[in-house]
Amino acid sequence: TYLSPQVHDILGYKPEEAMVKWTELASDNPINEEGFQRTEKAIKTGKTQAPYELELVHKSGKIVWVEVREVPIVENGKTISIVGALTDITERKQAEEEKKKFEDQLRQAQKMEAVGRLAGSIAHDFNNILTAIIGYSNIMQIRISEDDPLQADVDQILGASQRAAQLTQSLLAFSRQQIIHPRPLRLNEIIVNIEKLLLQLIGEDIELRTMLADKNLTIMADRSQIEQVLMNLVTNARDAMPEGGLLSISTESVELDSHFIKTHGYDIKPGRYCLISVADTGIGMDEETRKKIFEPFFTTKVLGKGTGLGLSIIYGIITQHNGFIDVLSKPGKGTTFKIYLPVIKSSIEETEAETLPPPKGGTETVLVAEDDEVVRTIIKAILDRFGYKVIEAVDGEDAVTLFKKNKIDLVILDVIMPKKNGKMAFDEIKELCPEIKAIFTSGYATDLIDKKGILEEGINFIPKPVSPDDLLRKMREVLDE
Structure with a gap:
């Protein structure tokens, strides 16, 4: 077999170096088998086959893509040799892979946006219903004696209501519409503080190892949200290791340049990032499953064992924190989740x-x-019970009219209302009384609320469903300022 110097160069060998048969440098990519079958067909039939691509392993170990064109040499109806040419197409294949990753990310973002719009639209009505259930249940608790058997029933109602409220927050979390409260946090401290809880989650047959970076990696994040990300990932890892195994959590500081970000299809800015890796030795997953795991309601668990929201929630939380999450996995080889969050320079x-x-x-x-x-x-029933005088308005326009007729100490405004929304009504009221105090409330998603100009610094806001205790505390806080 003659190989030209150019072929040696493509594969990293010098012409004088002994080299194995070039076809033996093929990787384990299934696409190679299809190419070799074309060569065999060309030999058997003596007819030129269509060009094909091979994934080969360079002498250095890196992957090289080549396009193969072959022409069989036939004498007396029998193929005696094949003349071929290899063209290095590695750069083209890398560009195609980058484009594919970008398109996959775009499709994922569009899916999340579509379901997010649905989640946001149902959240308002759902949260209003929950506000009523929670409110009336609290009133029942107050009205019946502590030893009344009905107290246990009311507790069950409240417990179910809180779970429903958490489900609503989960829907908003994966669509990046949940209200978060970021502040400078040391990432390693978050992991250390919940390590005991993680150990309880995984059980005794799984070993937990933490390898945390020496530096105090500081991120701008909502602590409860990052804790939820870690717990969801650890729960997933536990379920992937029914026979036990090893779960590793590590952190490190990494510098991501524009080339790395483009190559991996990440929608983040270049700079210094904290990399959190959560790896298990579980059953792993195939490529088809890996592509779908962040989709809402997709699950590989049996019916009733999972909502399919766990990884979607993680995706939403990390994206809302200006980060990115990636996953590496192969069947039988375990799974590794890699989370990138921007590092900040700030005191704690x-x-x-x-x-x-x-x-x-x-x-x-x-x-x-x-x-x-x-x-x-x-709301009126709760405030009446706690001594407040309540005046009710059915919309924003009614609120302005009633404010003009009465001496008001505090206004509680729903953000989205007919005729005039809460912000428009408040602006008119403030012109009449600049020192008026206000609290806004809403069950809508944050993006819609923000468009109304509500989520500004210094504006009091309570998301629905709101419990009576939270509302009463917020009212006293605002009134006593």
Whole structure:
């Protein structure tokens, strides 16, 4: 077999070097088998076959893609040799792979956006219903004695309501529409603080190893959200290792340049990042499954054992934190999730755990503007019970009219209302009384609320469903400022 110097150069060998048969340098990519079959067909038939691509392994170990063109030499009806040419197409294949990754990321983002719009549209009505259920249940708790058997029933109602509220937050989380409270955090401390909880999650037959970077990697993040990401990943790893195994969590500082980001199809900016790797030795997954794992409601678990939202929630949280998540996996070889979060230069403010005071009432006059009658009624019932005088408005326009007629100490405004939304009504009210105090509330997703100009610094906002205690505490906080 004669190989030209150019072929040697493509594969990293000098012409004088002994080299194995070039076809033996093929990787284990299944596409190679199809190419070799064309060569065999050319030999058998004596007819030229269509060009094909091979994935070969360079002398250095890197992957090289070549296009193969072959012409069989036939004498007396028998193929006596084949003349062929190899063309290095590695750069073209890399460009195609980059394009494919970008398109995959775009499709994923579009799916998340579509389902996110659906989640945002149902969140408002769903959260209004939950506000009423939670509110009336709390009133029942107050009205019946502590030893009444009905207390246990009310507790069950409240527990179910809280789970439903968490489901709504999960829907908003994967669509990146959940309200988050980011602040500078040391990543390693988050992992150390929840390590005991993670050990309880995985059980005794799985070994947990943590390998944390020496440096104090500081990220701007919502602690509870990052904890949820870690717990969801660890739970997934546990389920992938039913016979036990090894679970590793590591952190390190990495510098990502534009070439790396483009190659991997990440929608992030170049710079210094904290890399969190969560790896298991479980069953792994095939490429088809890997492509779908971040899709909402996709699950490989049996019916009733999973919602299919766990990894979608992670995707949404990480994206909302200006990061990216990737996954490496092969059947039988385990799975590794890689999370990239921007590193920041900032000091950490040490804060003690806050103890919430019991809710207090008052005698102030409160204007409640809420277009949902059930929610408006329950808010009035709660505030009446705690001594407040309540004036009800059915929409934004009604709120402005009633404010002009009454002496109001505080306005509680739903963000999205007919005729005038909460922000428009508040702006008019503020012109009448610049020092008026206000609280906004809504069950809509954050992107819609933000468009109304609500999520600004210094504006008081409570997301629905809101519990009576949280509302009462917020009211006293605002009134006593």
